[in-house]
Amino acid sequence: MATRTRRKTVVFESPFLLKDIGRTLPAGGYEVMTDEELIEGLSFPVYRRMSTMMMVPAAAPRTSSTEMLTIDPRELQLALDRDAAMSPPAPGAELVPDRKAALDFP
Numbered sequence: 001m002a003t004r005t006r007r008k009t010v011v012f013e014s015p016f017l018l019k020d021i022g023r024t025l026p027a028g029g030y031e032v033m034t035d036e037e038l039i040e041g042l043s044f045p046v047y048r049r050m051s052t053m054m055m056v057p058a059a060a061p062r063t064s065s066t067e068m069l070t071i072d073p074r075e076l077q078l079a080l081d082r083d084a085a086m087s088p089p090a091p092g093a094e095l096v097p098d099r100k101a102a103l104d105f106p
Contacts, residue, residue, distance in 0.1 A: 002038040004047065007031060013087040016079045020071045021056060031055040032076065033068075049073070 011029045018025070032054050036047035052073040058065035 001040065004036050006034045006036065010076070010080060012083045014083055016083055018071055018075055018079055020075065021069055023059060025056055034073070052076070
């Protein structure tokens, strides 16, 4: 089967905790890789997520090293949502109209 790896960087403004990692990680940018495999036999390409990994600083005493750990992508999204709720809005953010409110009809 054909596979692909998607990479993205997520940014945390505050220290955070993921159960799969089991320790608090510092604020900062983290590379996330998602391995997906092609579901064959369809008339259009569809990929199924096989695993999600995150590059994190190694646990003490090897803090100068990096580890790639498998994580639950739903838990990562919850941590990002919590971080966004704790972070103050960016300067000028109050000037951007609320897109959701603009889509509401009376």
